[in-house]
Amino acid sequence: MAKVTELRINGKRLAVEAEGETSLLTVLRDQLDLTGTKYGCGEGQCGACTVLINGNPRRSCLTPVSAAEKKEITTIEGLATGGYLHRVQQAFLDEEALQCGYCTSGMIMTAVALLRTHPQPSDEEIARFMEGNLCRCGTYPRIVAAVRRAAERQRKSG
Amino acid sequence: MTSKPYDEFVFEPERYELRSPPAYYFDLDRREFFRVVGAGVAVALVCRSGLAGQEPGRGRRGSQESLPKEIGAWLHVGESGEVTVFTGKVEMGQNIRTSLAQAVAEELRVPVASIRLVMGDTDLTPFDMGTFGSRTTPTMSPQLRRVAAAARDLLVELAAKRWNAKPGKLKAEDGKISDPASGRSIEYKELATGQALAKAVIDDEPLTPPTEWKVTGKSLSKVNGADFVTGKHRYTPDLKGPEILHGKVLRPPSFGAALTSLGARAAEAMPGVTVVRDGNFVGVAAKSEPEATRAVAALKAEWKPVPQIPRRELFDYLKKNARPSEDRQETGSLASALSSADHRLEATYTVEYIAHAPLEPRAAVAEWRDGKLTVWTGTQRPFGVRDELVEAFRLPLDRVRVIMPDTGAGFGGKHTGDAAIEAARLAKAAGRPVKLVWTREEEFTWAYFRPAGVIEVRSGAHADGTLTAWEFHNYNSGGAGIRTPYEVGSQRIEFHPVDSPLRQGSYRALAATANHFARESHMDDVAHQLKMDPLEFRLKNLKDDRLRAVFQAAAKQIGWGGAKSSSGRGFGIGGGFEKGGYVATCAEVTLDRATGSVRVVRVVTAFDCGAVVNPDGLKNQIAGANVMGLGGALFEAIDFENGRVLNNLFSLYRVPRFSDVPPIEVVLVDRKDQPSAGAGETPLVGLAPAIGNAIFAATSIRLRSLPMLPEGKLPKVNPGA
Numbered sequence: 001m002a003k004v005t006e007l008r009i010n011g012k013r014l015a016v017e018a019e020g021e022t023s024l025l026t027v028l029r030d031q032l033d034l035t036g037t038k039y040g041c042g043e044g045q046c047g048a049c050t051v052l053i054n055g056n057p058r059r060s061c062l063t064p065v066s067a068a069e070k071k072e073i074t075t076i077e078g079l080a081t082g083g084y085l086h087r088v089q090q091a092f093l094d095e096e097a098l099q100c101g102y103c104t105s106g107m108i109m110t111a112v113a114l115l116r117t118h119p120q121p122s123d124e125e126i127a128r129f130m131e132g133n134l135c136r137c138g139t140y141p142r143i144v145a146a147v148r149r150a151a152e153r154q155r156k157s158g
Numbered sequence: 159m160t161s162k163p164y165d166e167f168v169f170e171p172e173r174y175e176l177r178s179p180p181a182y183y184f185d186l187d188r189r190e191f192f193r194v195v196g197a198g199v200a201v202a203l204v205c206r207s208g209l210a211g212q213e214p215g216r217g218r219r220g221s222q223e224s225l226p227k228e229i230g231a232w233l234h235v236g237e238s239g240e241v242t243v244f245t246g247k248v249e250m251g252q253n254i255r256t257s258l259a260q261a262v263a264e265e266l267r268v269p270v271a272s273i274r275l276v277m278g279d280t281d282l283t284p285f286d287m288g289t290f291g292s293r294t295t296p297t298m299s300p301q302l303r304r305v306a307a308a309a310r311d312l313l314v315e316l317a318a319k320r321w322n323a324k325p326g327k328l329k330a331e332d333g334k335i336s337d338p339a340s341g342r343s344i345e346y347k348e349l350a351t352g353q354a355l356a357k358a359v360i361d362d363e364p365l366t367p368p369t370e371w372k373v374t375g376k377s378l379s380k381v382n383g384a385d386f387v388t389g390k391h392r393y394t395p396d397l398k399g400p401e402i403l404h405g406k407v408l409r410p411p412s413f414g415a416a417l418t419s420l421g422a423r424a425a426e427a428m429p430g431v432t433v434v435r436d437g438n439f440v441g442v443a444a445k446s447e448p449e450a451t452r453a454v455a456a457l458k459a460e461w462k463p464v465p466q467i468p469r470r471e472l473f474d475y476l477k478k479n480a481r482p483s484e485d486r487q488e489t490g491s492l493a494s495a496l497s498s499a500d501h502r503l504e505a506t507y508t509v510e511y512i513a514h515a516p517l518e519p520r521a522a523v524a525e526w527r528d529g530k531l532t533v534w535t536g537t538q539r540p541f542g543v544r545d546e547l548v549e550a551f552r553l554p555l556d557r558v559r560v561i562m563p564d565t566g567a568g569f570g571g572k573h574t575g576d577a578a579i580e581a582a583r584l585a586k587a588a589g590r591p592v593k594l595v596w597t598r599e600e601e602f603t604w605a606y607f608r609p610a611g612v613i614e615v616r617s618g619a620h621a622d623g624t625l626t627a628w629e630f631h632n633y634n635s636g637g638a639g640i641r642t643p644y645e646v647g648s649q650r651i652e653f654h655p656v657d658s659p660l661r662q663g664s665y666r667a668l669a670a671t672a673n674h675f676a677r678e679s680h681m682d683d684v685a686h687q688l689k690m691d692p693l694e695f696r697l698k699n700l701k702d703d704r705l706r707a708v709f710q711a712a713a714k715q716i717g718w719g720g721a722k723s724s725s726g727r728g729f730g731i732g733g734g735f736e737k738g739g740y741v742a743t744c745a746e747v748t749l750d751r752a753t754g755s756v757r758v759v760r761v762v763t764a765f766d767c768g769a770v771v772n773p774d775g776l777k778n779q780i781a782g783a784n785v786m787g788l789g790g791a792l793f794e795a796i797d798f799e800n801g802r803v804l805n806n807l808f809s810l811y812r813v814p815r816f817s818d819v820p821p822i823e824v825v826l827v828d829r830k831d832q833p834s835a836g837a838g839e840t841p842l843v844g845l846a847p848a849i850g851n852a853i854f855a856a857t858s859i860r861l862r863s864l865p866m867l868p869e870g871k872l873p874k875v876n877p878g879a
Contacts, residue, residue, distance in 0.1 A: 036389015100251025102566030138785025
């Protein structure tokens with residue numbers, strides 16, 4: 001497989017040097033120092049490595065970097081703009097929807113993707129959409145509340 | 159044994175939690191100290207009691223120039239006004255970085271934002287046994303309060319001297335000392351400027367009583383929460399350095415297997431790869447993680463396995479291989495109480511091994527520089543890991559430093575320094591720093607488990623509902639929470655240790671979960687036998703006011719009595735006392751008769767841990783404990799065969815997810831008249847029996863094994879009956 005030499009991440013073109021089958025997670029973390037995206041299981045079961053690829057939530061641990069080439073990749077580091085937190089990030093703070101915080105990046109990325117396609121999700125829809133993200137500290141009810149809060153804010157800001 | 163076994167809460171580390179504490183010699187010169195932390199005012203707390211200092215009896219040093227040895231914590235007010243607090247405790251999601259900052263802010267009278275905590279760094283922070291056993295709030299928090307109160311008094315004295323005023327007339331508030339009489343005020347930072355003033359205080363400095371708290375007792379968001387929602391916080395696996403190599407360990411195919419031969423030529427021929435073989439340890443260091451993985455795959459190893467017991471024989475094994483009990487409490491005459499009882503009941507309960515599965519796996523970065531080893535690692539016992547490294551590499555104590563970045567959870571699973579030792583061994587051979595991050599498979603296999611156990615209970619009761627006889631034997635699972643809080647005239651309670659077939663250790667709430675499950679399930683059965691309401695039966699045999707209060711609070715919240723169980727819907731209750739906290743949990747379950755599947759639809763937990771420090775943080779912990787407890791109660795179990803873990807992935811080992819979690823209501827019983835206790839563990843222990851009792855109420859099926867519903871639905875035959 002051909003080498004990948006450039007990725008489009010958080011609005012920037014970044015030079016990398018990776019075999020095509022290398023996981024996107026490894027490239028993000030080890031070559032680009034974008035360590036907000038976490039390793040949790042390596043089999044797509046925990047969601048800690050979730051990033052957006054063209055706006056869709058993807059498990060970067062299972063995504064070969066070749067599959068992300070020439071696509072818009074968004075990581076947790078790319079959410080805040082102009083010094084302002086993304087509304088989902090802010091909602092996680094407001095609801096104190098984290099304990100150890102290790103799952104938080106993946107939770108937030110998944111929630112951002114959810115609100116893009118379902119601006120007003122019900123609690124059941126939130127749970128269903130985020131079922132693949134694990135929080136071992138058990139902060140689930142607050143995460144649901146945070147997503148609800150972010151949806152509310154999104155609705156009010158039109 | 160007295161009828162009330164816990165008149166005074168005594169710190170007894172559970173056997174699976176604590177290994178012998180190392181000797182610690184804090185020996186920092188005063189000038190050296192200020193060179194490190196900068197000019198200012200510093201206060202150290204000298205622990206008088208063994209409970210707080212963990213090292214009773216060692217004499218203080220006489221010299222004016224050195225700080226005393228038995229320091230619990232210290233604090234520094236610098237020239238910029240920043241307050242730096244040093245504690246050996248560590249943060250892994252339990253939110254003590256925030257609650258301890260609140261405690262300091264309260265006594266020092268400064269904004270929380272001006273406080274920085276340096277935690278779990280063996281070169282900078284005072285010795286601490288470890289962050290476990292729910293000890294931070296009851297011991298470290300008062301220590302930090304005392305240090306902060308003393309620092310405040312010292313600043314008041316400095317201002318008084320400067321103004322030639324009486325210290326008693328001055329006020330400390332919002333980072334300033336003011337003199338109400340003259341209207342003068344001066345900021346702490348001005349007072350600290352140019353100072354190198356150190357003071358040691360003993361641990362009886364008077365503290366602000368909870369009724370006068372202004373900062374503590376109120377909810378406060380995680381102090382560095384923004385670092386987590388932006389991905390900025392660096393956990394151990396996120397640490398970076400230009401020289402860092404990636405390490406990987408070749409694991410044996412089964413527990414206890416011995417390496418008989420190793421073919422490493424292919425791996426060693428790979429550019430930049432270092433292969434280490436040291437006894438049974440085999441590992442590699444390489445320039446990147448994929449290269450390290452390829453190098454390990456290229457190793458040809460042969461292993462000699464050792465015989466292992468299969469899972470199906472586990473509980474028999476635990477019974478047959480029990481050693482004489484080391485922990486036995488007896489009161490009254492059990493035999494006569496049993497023979498004269500109107501009703502007798504006997505049952506056996508079992509609990510499987512389960513995994514902590516913290517989302518951040520074990521990881522370490524190790525660096526050797528100028529003969530000194532520094533390791534960054536996520537551990538609950540930085541000083542314990544330092545000692546393990548000292549032992550493993552035969553180094554003097556001052557040649558090893560362990561630093562703990564705030565970590566992605568522990569749950570009692572990160573007490574040991576496995577990853578630290580492995581990374582250090584590889585770094586030593588490679589001559590460069592090495593980062594080692596365990597894979598999920600390694601985490602599920604090579605960490606340790608919550609102990610499995612067998613619990614046998616025998617009871618006797620009078621027809622009027624008085625519990626008269628109580629015999630309780632725990633095999634292997636542990637002694638935490640083994641005592642009964644109920645008034646029983648004749649009791650025998652024993653813990654029987656066993657050499658566990660699988661590696662086992664601490665786990666959030668330890669054996670209190672299993673022991674509460676057995677006891678509270680059994681209490682429910684006895685109530686049923688007596689045709690009494692389970693809550694009424696408990697209260698009839700319970701004198702402890704605080705425990706009664708949480709039972710009543712939980713029952714009231716769920717509508718106990720009004721909310722009748724029926725076929726298909728059940729309500730259950732369970733609770734107890736552990737680690738200074740009183741808990742009662744009510745659960746409501748529904749049963750789908752067609753499929754046999756059971757759903758927990760509502761959980762209520764009432765909790766009393768004394769004066770509440772951070773109500774919102776506490777609620778977060780209580781809800782989280784219930785979510786975690788749900789897994790162990792219903793479906794988590796380690797499956798093993800021939801010394802291998804068969805379910806070593808999240809796809810095979812099910813942990814609670816969004817859809818598993820019912821609404822969880824928390825009722826806080828805030829007792830400002832009682833000292834604050836820890837809260838990370840005890841809220842977990844009432845859940846399993848509450849669910850089991852609710853299932854019984856709905857189905858008349860008694861489940862006596864944890865997990866209760868490994869297949870997600872009721873078994874056709876009840877195994878324990």
